[in-house]
Amino acid sequence: MGGTEHLTVQREGATLVLTLNRPEARNALSLPMLVGLYDGWVEADEDDAIRSIVLTGAGGAFCAGMDLKALAGKGMEGEQYRDRLKADPDLHWKAMLRHHRPRKPVIAAVEGYCVAGGTEILQGTDIRVAGESATFGLFEVKRGLFPIGGSTVRLQRQIPRTHALEMLLTGRPYSAREAAGIGLIGHVVPDGTALDKALAVAEQINACGPLAVEAVKASVYETAEMTETDGLAAELGRGWPIFDTADAKEGSRAFAEKRPPVYRRA
Template identity: 45%
Template sequence: MSDEVLVSSRDGVQIITINRPEARNALNAGVARGVADAVDELESSDELRVGVLTGAGGTFSSGMDLKAFLRGESPGIEGRGLCGITETPPRKPLIAAVEGYALAGGLELVLACDLVVAARTARFGVPEVKRALVAGGGAALLLPKRVSTAHALEMLLTGEPVTAHRAAEMGLINRVTDEGGALDAALELAALIAANGPLAVAVTKQVARATVDWSWEQGWAEQAALIAPVFQSEDAREGATAFAEKRAPQWKGH
């Protein structure tokens, strides 16, 4: 794996770090492949329960590397979107830990994550219209699903960045920390999730993500089909048994 993306893990949590601080973690083909490969590992591993995506050097990501783009590079993965996660996000939960700027493609990576932890000095923006471009990597599609339409349109149509405090008011951020504290807070949040039944967590995310596209009747039917295997799983029996025996559960993921 390229040193442009660093991958480590602890206690069932994978940490993916975009490592191009000299370029404000701009996204090129190497970063795209590195993030996609890391997420593939997250998905295939029985030990990894949650992923945390962050950036090195005090910046999350400034977006697409325009110099690399002019060389013919793309930060997209065919059929999977930006860095392999915007069109096909992982089944397991992914948390963004944001320091500094998350702009353009950087914000689109944030939107591909399920939860967001940010330092109070972080900034979030979609500046594409300032360059006569459209935020086609996911922001125009996904931002109105994460915040109100009015808030999404303000960000998309002005191109102006918002503070972490403002983003939290909009509902884009789950937790705001002091500068330098985003990763630690994201890992704390990840640990809470990783302690739960992995099959139940994955299906709960699937239902919650899909519900905005379902009608009322369809939602109940789709949910019933998805959750039936969870209630019949070994983990479900283990959860009830562990509760009755007053001990920590031992999850198997099936």
Template identity: 40%
Template sequence: MSEQPVLPERRGNVLVVTINRPAARNAINTAAAEAIAAAMARLDEEPTLFASVITGAGGTFCAGMDLKAFLAGERPSVPVRGFAGIVESPPDKPIIAAVEGYALAGGFEIALACDLIVAAENAKFGLPEVKRSLVAGGGGLMRLSERIPYYKAMEWALTGDLVDAARADEAGLINRLVPAGQALEAALELAGRIAANGPLAVRASKQIIMKARDWDSSVAFDEQRRLSEPVRSSEDAREGARAFTEKRAPRWRGR
């Protein structure tokens, strides 16, 4: 494969972002973090991109921070976006993690920064930092208890043990559990179903779900209207209604 640390590839309205450092188990160095951040910016800025899938080359999702690069003085993060160019500021548009093999430490935190997770049966997840007297600082501890039950999150975080795909699925972490080698294909199918919908509505729906937990009940509907009303008055909303009455597929313009 190309020597580029990250391979962005457009497939219709979906941007596939492949971490391409298989010899290092797709561990994140500065170049990889910067390239992922650039891909996330492209996703949000290009109006004809509606969703994204992030995955890893060579049968591994991501082993976290590249320790050799770190010891050489590199930082695996970028301003604003944070570690791997994603964990502190994920894209506004939907992103799916397609996980084969290991998603460990920062790699698991990348997956947790995504909106959906498709995992192969051979996938293994974990935040093993405590085994080295470190703290998972890429958002994993904050997000994990939002994704799975509290006591499961505590067990996974405090033991640092690996969690196989079956256990992760049982805990509710995974949207699709598929045979090994099929995670990307399944993620693309799911992304295609999302991208078939009105992009403005999808984007606003994601933002409402993400932000609603921080809204006080006294302002929640006002905040929701702030995000939903521009969609309601958009050209795409009229196109959606027109396409329904004309019994045809809608032609979204993202405005």
């Protein structure tokens, strides 16, 4: 497993847990964090034993966005990673899930601040859990900046446009309950339990057929901007091959035999 000084990686069964680990700065984005995040997504994609990913933050915060001190020219930690950015100028966007979509489901476990770049990364995740005191928002316009991590495109596709525009144009904070009310997150849980809930959801996913799970996720995103007719045709292209897999046969057999299925990605 990889990881950097600002991003820890650990395994919980078939789940890869990526933890933003810069609590003294509310997990503001740093170069080591971005490199670690990108490497984590790649590890999950390449390891068939990993069936789900949980993204969370250390120290009671998720992510407070970009390090504004670094943006102001005061330097960013982790200069030793500059060669990685030179080799792949899009690495930071992939890390933030702007230019990259892992094939495994990604579950966000949010406590505390999830603002600016944190809310932008959130939009790249698939399932979202938050502690009741979590705070969300896109604060960029208040700083005279632009939320260039994808929010002007993705947010209006994930929540009603009127709510997307209010969040984008006011730069105000949103409580977890309000974020759930507009559909930005799916679960609000007691503070300190977001990771537990996310891992519980991950376990439910891990118990399902991995080929089916990945095909379903791919189909949802692939067809999102298609017409219904084109989307239904594309769905058949993704779905029919799953019925011919050994895992599909195992699922039906296990159901008939009243036992847990043993899936082998075959």
